[in-house]
Amino acid sequence: MAILVTGGAGYIGSAAVEDLEKKGEKVVVLDNLVYGHRESISKNVVFYEGDIGDKTLVGQILNEYEIEACMHFSAYAYVGESVEQPQKYYENNFVQTLKLLEVLISKNVKKFIFSSTCATFGEPQYMPLDEKHPQFPVNPYGWSKFMVERALADYDKAYGLKFVALRYFNACGATERCGEHHDPETHLIPLILYAAQGKRESISVFGNDYPTPDGTAIRDYIHISDLSQAHLLALEYLRKGGVSEFINLGNGMGFSVTEVIEAARKVTGKEIKAVIAPRRAGDPSRLIANSTKAHEVLGWNPQFPEIEKIIEDAWKWHEANPNGYK
Numbered sequence: 001m002a003i004l005v006t007g008g009a010g011y012i013g014s015a016a017v018e019d020l021e022k023k024g025e026k027v028v029v030l031d032n033l034v035y036g037h038r039e040s041i042s043k044n045v046v047f048y049e050g051d052i053g054d055k056t057l058v059g060q061i062l063n064e065y066e067i068e069a070c071m072h073f074s075a076y077a078y079v080g081e082s083v084e085q086p087q088k089y090y091e092n093n094f095v096q097t098l099k100l101l102e103v104l105i106s107k108n109v110k111k112f113i114f115s116s117t118c119a120t121f122g123e124p125q126y127m128p129l130d131e132k133h134p135q136f137p138v139n140p141y142g143w144s145k146f147m148v149e150r151a152l153a154d155y156d157k158a159y160g161l162k163f164v165a166l167r168y169f170n171a172c173g174a175t176e177r178c179g180e181h182h183d184p185e186t187h188l189i190p191l192i193l194y195a196a197q198g199k200r201e202s203i204s205v206f207g208n209d210y211p212t213p214d215g216t217a218i219r220d221y222i223h224i225s226d227l228s229q230a231h232l233l234a235l236e237y238l239r240k241g242g243v244s245e246f247i248n249l250g251n252g253m254g255f256s257v258t259e260v261i262e263a264a265r266k267v268t269g270k271e272i273k274a275v276i277a278p279r280r281a282g283d284p285s286r287l288i289a290n291s292t293k294a295h296e297v298l299g300w301n302p303q304f305p306e307i308e309k310i311i312e313d314a315w316k317w318h319e320a321n322p323n324g325y326k
């Protein structure tokens with residue numbers, strides 16, 4: 001039996017592929033390489049380049065390999081772009097996921113682990129965010145993920161699909177092999193590290209007048225190894241017959257932009273110039289996860305919650321791979 005990993009050549013998916021392999025699981029990766037990198041996963045992994053919405057291709061994969069479960073990482077994830085090009089996001093993240101699910105269910109593959117996001121919550125009404133928090137996304141990216149969540153709940157009732165939808169907060173860090181190489185890059189930690197490497201002059205701090213201790217926005221940063229472990233636990237949970245669940249995944253700790261920059265200065269020994277810029281529309285002051293349910297249902301506990309360790313691992317990867325996967 002094998003695990004189909006969509007988006008397995010991407011940042012988080014590649015870390016999960018690495019851990020699945022270490023555990024001796026058989027893995028088949030499907031990625032269209034629009035944003036992923038073939039080099040991020042071992043040559044030994046069975047790899048198909050293509051779209052998850054290509055029903056013929058997915059059907060062929062399912063005919064060839066005995067697929068037990070699907071970990072579905074593939075998506076486009078640029079919030080700003082999703083506002084400008086919603087069609088691209090609804091088509092890729094929602095419509096193509098429905099096509100993937102159609103083929104999986106038709107071949108009786110009914111264990112599904114979905115990369116959802118805290119962006120499905122929208123404007124926070126209380127903190128930390130638990131699973132009961134109302135969901136009303138504020139951008140098409142968040143909606144495209146929320147719509148998949150709704151479809152999963154209905155597919156469970158109608159077709160017996162069993163899923164775990166993991167709502168990640170801010171993924172970060174690296175393993176020795178897998179690191180963050182998005183093009184364009186929009187995430188805070190790699191951008192700070194580019195500034196440390198002299199690839200950019202400074203890092204922009206969007207807003208220093210938030211109601212937080214130092215005025216900069218606070219986020220919950222979660223190491224990709226901890227995310228990956230949550231996927232392995234979710235797989236075991238489904239194997240044991242667990243019911244479908246939506247689960248928030250974060251450290252439960254928040255770090256402000258200034259604290260992240262300070263930690264990066266300490267880890268890298270570089271000055272890292274920070275420039276204050278206006279707030280970005282739709283950026284809440286604080287986003288922190290309540291991950292009690294992840295602990296209770298999956299037995300998940302983050303192993304790398306410290307921001308300095310997260311940055312240290314990311315820094316090691318960026319120093320070892322100054323041009324990313326190129």
Ligand SMILES: NC(=O)c1ccc[n+]([C@@H]2O[C@H](COP(=O)([O-])OP(=O)(O)OC[C@H]3O[C@@H](n4cnc5c(N)ncnc54)[C@H](O)[C@@H]3O)[C@@H](O)[C@H]2O)c1
Nearest residue numbers: 007010011012031032033034035036051052074075115171
């Ligand atoms: N990075 C974060 O902080 C974060 C936070 C919350 C949720 N997520 C979700 O986690 C998942 C992985 O994120 P990531 O940061 O690794 O992104 P990524 O862009 O590095 O990886 C996504 C991968 O999916 C592939 N892909 C996209 N559309 C595809 C399609 N139609 N068919 C086949 N392959 C396709 C891309 O080529 C890429 O390799 C995404 O679903 C994202 O929405 C990420």
